[in-house]
Amino acid sequence: MDLVLQLLFTGIGIGSVYALVALGFVLIFRATNVVNFAQGEFSMVAAFFMVMFSVKLGLPYWLAFIVSLIGMGVLGAVFNLAVYYPLRHRTYLPVIISTIGASILLANATLAIHGPEPEVLSGWFDTPGFLVGPVYLDSQYLLIIAVTALLVVLQYWFFEHTLLGKKLQATSQDKEMAALLGIPVALMIMVTFVYSAVIGGLAGILVAPVLFVSIHMGATIALKAFAATIIGGFGDVTGAIIGGLALGIIETFGAAYVSVPYKDGFAFLVLVAFLVFRPQGIFGERVAEKA
Amino acid sequence: MSTTATADAGAVRPRIRWGLPAYIVLVAAAIAFAVIAPKTGYILNISLQATTYAIAVLGLTVVLGLCGQINLAQAAFFGLGAYAVGLGQTDYGVNFWVCLLVGTGIAAMFGAILGASTLRLGGHYLAMVTISFQQIVTLVLINWIPVTKGPDGVRAIPRPVLFTDGSAYLALCIGVLGLLGYLVWRLRDTRLGRAMRAVRDNELAAGVAGIDVYRTKVTAFALSAMLGGIGGGLFAGGFAYVSPDQFSFAESVVFLTMVLLGGVASPIGAAIGTGLLIVLPEWLRFLKAIPGLYLAIYGAAVILIVLFMPDGIWGFVRSRLDRFKRPSAVVAVPPLQLAGGGTGAETVLEARDLSKHFGGLKAVDEVDIAVRRGGVHALIGPNGSGKTTTLNVLSGLYKATSGGIILNGRDITTLPPHARTAAGMGRTFQNIRLFRSMTALENVTVGAERPGGPVSGDAAAVVERARAALAFVGLEHRADEVVAGFSYGHQRAIEIARALASDPVLLLLDEPGAGLNSSEKVELRDLLKRISARGLTIMIIDHDMTLVTEVAHHITVLNFGRRIADGTPADVLAHPDVIAAYLGTAPDAAA
Numbered sequence: 001m002d003l004v005l006q007l008l009f010t011g012i013g014i015g016s017v018y019a020l021v022a023l024g025f026v027l028i029f030r031a032t033n034v035v036n037f038a039q040g041e042f043s044m045v046a047a048f049f050m051v052m053f054s055v056k057l058g059l060p061y062w063l064a065f066i067v068s069l070i071g072m073g074v075l076g077a078v079f080n081l082a083v084y085y086p087l088r089h090r091t092y093l094p095v096i097i098s099t100i101g102a103s104i105l106l107a108n109a110t111l112a113i114h115g116p117e118p119e120v121l122s123g124w125f126d127t128p129g130f131l132v133g134p135v136y137l138d139s140q141y142l143l144i145i146a147v148t149a150l151l152v153v154l155q156y157w158f159f160e161h162t163l164l165g166k167k168l169q170a171t172s173q174d175k176e177m178a179a180l181l182g183i184p185v186a187l188m189i190m191v192t193f194v195y196s197a198v199i200g201g202l203a204g205i206l207v208a209p210v211l212f213v214s215i216h217m218g219a220t221i222a223l224k225a226f227a228a229t230i231i232g233g234f235g236d237v238t239g240a241i242i243g244g245l246a247l248g249i250i251e252t253f254g255a256a257y258v259s260v261p262y263k264d265g266f267a268f269l270v271l272v273a274f275l276v277f278r279p280q281g282i283f284g285e286r287v288a289e290k291a
Numbered sequence: 292m293s294t295t296a297t298a299d300a301g302a303v304r305p306r307i308r309w310g311l312p313a314y315i316v317l318v319a320a321a322i323a324f325a326v327i328a329p330k331t332g333y334i335l336n337i338s339l340q341a342t343t344y345a346i347a348v349l350g351l352t353v354v355l356g357l358c359g360q361i362n363l364a365q366a367a368f369f370g371l372g373a374y375a376v377g378l379g380q381t382d383y384g385v386n387f388w389v390c391l392l393v394g395t396g397i398a399a400m401f402g403a404i405l406g407a408s409t410l411r412l413g414g415h416y417l418a419m420v421t422i423s424f425q426q427i428v429t430l431v432l433i434n435w436i437p438v439t440k441g442p443d444g445v446r447a448i449p450r451p452v453l454f455t456d457g458s459a460y461l462a463l464c465i466g467v468l469g470l471l472g473y474l475v476w477r478l479r480d481t482r483l484g485r486a487m488r489a490v491r492d493n494e495l496a497a498g499v500a501g502i503d504v505y506r507t508k509v510t511a512f513a514l515s516a517m518l519g520g521i522g523g524g525l526f527a528g529g530f531a532y533v534s535p536d537q538f539s540f541a542e543s544v545v546f547l548t549m550v551l552l553g554g555v556a557s558p559i560g561a562a563i564g565t566g567l568l569i570v571l572p573e574w575l576r577f578l579k580a581i582p583g584l585y586l587a588i589y590g591a592a593v594i595l596i597v598l599f600m601p602d603g604i605w606g607f608v609r610s611r612l613d614r615f616k617r618p619s620a621v622v623a624v625p626p627l628q629l630a631g632g633g634t635g636a637e638t639v640l641e642a643r644d645l646s647k648h649f650g651g652l653k654a655v656d657e658v659d660i661a662v663r664r665g666g667v668h669a670l671i672g673p674n675g676s677g678k679t680t681t682l683n684v685l686s687g688l689y690k691a692t693s694g695g696i697i698l699n700g701r702d703i704t705t706l707p708p709h710a711r712t713a714a715g716m717g718r719t720f721q722n723i724r725l726f727r728s729m730t731a732l733e734n735v736t737v738g739a740e741r742p743g744g745p746v747s748g749d750a751a752a753v754v755e756r757a758r759a760a761l762a763f764v765g766l767e768h769r770a771d772e773v774v775a776g777f778s779y780g781h782q783r784a785i786e787i788a789r790a791l792a793s794d795p796v797l798l799l800l801d802e803p804g805a806g807l808n809s810s811e812k813v814e815l816r817d818l819l820k821r822i823s824a825r826g827l828t829i830m831i832i833d834h835d836m837t838l839v840t841e842v843a844h845h846i847t848v849l850n851f852g853r854r855i856a857d858g859t860p861a862d863v864l865a866h867p868d869v870i871a872a873y874l875g876t877a878p879d880a881a882a
Contacts, residue, residue, distance in 0.1 A: 035415040094597045101593025111583025261434040268423035276408045
């Protein structure tokens with residue numbers, strides 16, 4: 001029983017990271033109808049920013065954190081201008097291919113600049129964690145869970161109760177109509193990319209102390225997060241969060257009770273199972289193209 | 292499809308006539324060169340890699356170029372073929388050829404399973420699922436040590452008898468590539484190839500034109516995986532050693548870059564892309580000194596190609612060469628035969644209590660329609676009255692919420708669109724849906740090929756029928772032009788010709804007059820009268836009352852999803868409910 005609780009905690013922690021990255025997926029998908037295959041690389045790049053500013057340049061942790069997130073915002077803007085925006089009138093296929101190209105570029109440019117050695121990033125708190133009853137609560141995992149919960153609440157408030165949020169929603173539902181109503185669609189898409197890069201980066205920085213910082217972390221996280229969005233129901237924010245948490249838990253228990261080397265395979269098996277039996281996910285929206 | 296059939300279909304494209312002998316000479320020369328020319332081990336390895344990779348890249352030409360579906364696991368399929376040849380020979384002592392066959396089969400099987408489970412969904416799913424599959428294959432290759440030997444890989448993989456020498460083996464690989472390249476080249480103009488291209492250009496229209504969209508996509512995917520498997524199997528024999536890192540996601544991306552760079556539309560593009568990306572990096576070896584730089588450039592290249600050279604190198608060259616293409620001579624064609632549904636019961640189509648609800652909205656509400664054989668039946672009503680929804684339910688794009696549809700005595704209520712087309716339904720769309728990158732003739736040929744049609748299965752007759760249908764709408768002299776270049780009115784005519792070519796029992800026309808200018812409308816009216824004079828039953832939706840009253844024998848009026856009138860034009864147009872629906876109720880004298 002103690003082990004189960006312990007695993008549950010870890011699962012929710014790691015699942016929160018997937019949920020954060022999945023949120024980035026969902027936001028860009030809703031704004032542009034395109035899946036951004038470089039979403040995971042945002043997390044990886046942010047983690048390397050953090051290593052650069054905090055470990056290499058010796059900035060205080062909080063300052064390095066802020067500078068890294070600003071850097072991610074800039075990256076999101078550049079990404080939009082170079083990878084998505086010129087292709088906005090083409091079908092989804094060139095855009096997918098273009099974001100895949102960007103993902104490879106980001107991962108390998110980081111490798112070329114930094115080199116292949118993985119880095120270790122310390123956590124936010126000095127106290128590594130504490131025991132509550134039989135369960136050891138890792139402080140970084142607690143932080144991850146707290147930040148994710150906070151972001152979800154903030155995001156809900158932002159989309160439902162602010163004008164900018166409403167404009168973003170309008171853009172994602174019908175770009176032409178939004179443009180006719182005077183909403184600057186290009187700017188809204190830009191905001192979406194910047195915001196998605198920042199929360200993707202946030203996820204990367206938060207998870208970095210738990211994993212190693214390596215150029216491979218982006219691809220792994222992105223695949224899991226994508227699986228999470230499918231499990232939750234594509235384009236659904238709540239679904240992405242529940243899907244992410246579910247996946248984190250499944251994976252942690254799978255590694256503990258089934259097999260460690262195949263830990264990364266569970267996500268894909270769950271993904272395929274969902275695609276076959278319930279492609280619309282838990283909070284199913286339509287998946288078919290409109291006639 | 293038999294060889295004679297494809298040769299006849301080739302007659303439509305005259306340049307193939309000199310193309311084939313030239314191609315055979317080229318491949319023979321390459322084989323001879325591979326055998327005779329002295330070469331270092333280094334050159335041999337590069338050549339072997341380029342040849343086997345090119346086979347796998349051909350797979351992407353099929354799935355991405357012809358069918359428009361993404362496959363990011365080509366390296367996994369390549370690996371399945373390679374491990375089958377490696378493990379099969381070393382661990383199980385099975386003959387090379389048997390191993391190659393089994394490996395190809397395994398790859399094709401996984402391709403079909405993967406495709407079957409995701410191809411009903413959008414392209415994003417396919418992209419992610421293929422990446423996932425790629426990751427799983429890599430995981431299994433590394434971790435299932437008792438079978439795959441793990442990260443160490445499989446060593447000392449033998450080559451088949453007669454081909455143990457490097458040069459001979461290279462010649463074999465070139466021969467296989469030459470053969471497969473030829474098949475992929477010809478695939479384009481076969482029925483399957485046309486179906487794939489139709490699916491790529493417009494899935495909805497492909498279904499309505501009688502193509503089983505799902506099966507076409509799964510077939511394309513399985514073929515792609517199969518070519519990956521063959522390439523991988525030959526690769527294993529060529530290098531005698533395989534390990535998991537040779538078949539990673541990065542390699543799938545390399546395959547993708549190759550096909551994009553060369554041009555997805557043609558096997559020539561696949562060969563160009565593969566050749567360049569194998570040879571170029573060898574010249575740029577210094578890049579490999581810095582890990583990552585090499586792949587970073589690959590990634591940037593992918594973005595740049597998509598942005599600036601969407602058709603790849605060969606696509607670019609082709610567009611220059613096409614300027615010199617002679618227009619093909621107009622062939623005399625026999626007049627278009629229309630069976631008009633033949634004889635049978637007086638009612639061709641009967642819809643009973645047909646309903647379609649979207650959530651709480653009753654877009655179509657218990658509508659009865661009976662279309663009489665040989666007549667023109669008009670379905671009219673104000674905007675939003677449910678006309679197009681009715682048509683979509685009739686042609687199978689929407690599932691009916693309740694009610695039944697009988698076409699020519701057969702219940703088609705639950706059939707998918709392509710099966711309804713096979714049963715004799717033909718239709719056009721309000722917003723024209725043609726296969727935009729295909730020629731007028733190819734578009735109409737897809738219609739003529741409908742299963743159950745008068746000429747289905749006979750390639751020559753299919754093309755002749757397509758020409759006849761084009762001639763019927765007066766466009767046979769422009770048969771070989773790509774439809775995107777036609778005027779709006781002519782595109783409409785081609786869409787009608789596509790439906791006519793399938794010799795439907797019933798032709799559904801969704802606002803054929805929409806967007807046409809007055810002279811085009813006169814042409815359309817004449818066309819409709821000519822079609823009707825051939826005995827074909829037509830059901831038409833249109834807002835143009837002049838057009839409707841001139842051609843229709845019978846009118847059904849919808850308003851708010853309900854049928855409010857039904858009968859002869861004179862009766863219906865005098866009906867008070869119809870006048871009210873169109874013009875509003877007459878004001879009370881007192882008011």
